[in-house]
Amino acid sequence: MRYTPAGVPMVGCVLGHQSRQIENGIERSVMCELQVVALGDIAKTLSTAVAGMEMEATGFLAAKNQRSKMPVLHLTNIKFVEGNEHGLQAEEKG
């Protein structure tokens, strides 16, 4: 966990997405990876995630910085999804 100069918790990672989408009337497979960043309580929640966990993520895209226009997803809500259909799942403890 990193902290902003103002002491706000900040976590960054990469989220992968895959789904089926309709484009011009034809269903197609979609894959996408996005850099994400989370501040505050969402950062604390995200920091408990394990690589391969599935989640629903909501947020907004913003340019990475003044030099790079690469879009970064700023998370405003995340929800870990139960199930083992997509990727590795975290082990439960306790």
Place this chain on the structure above:
Amino acid sequence: MRYTPAGVPMVGCVLGHQSRQIENGIERSVMCELQVVALGDIAKTLSTAVAGMEMEATGFLAAKNQRSKMPVLHLTNIKFVEGNEHGLQAEEKG
């Protein structure tokens, strides 16, 4: 206007976005540029756009190609927005 090997119209361009968003309880300014691509009828509509026109765009993000994970917005709906508050507007003809 380009065409896919199957003869489907295809248009690509860059869309800029700016707004105010809430992140960790604090309102902030957001700017973002996305590569977009449109197929079929949406491509024809997009090809009538003039640089600086304002629009509402809906779609899904997908990796640019196998080599580049840069996300590209695939448009599933666009709507030109009237008004002159944001950027240049197209001249009306006729």
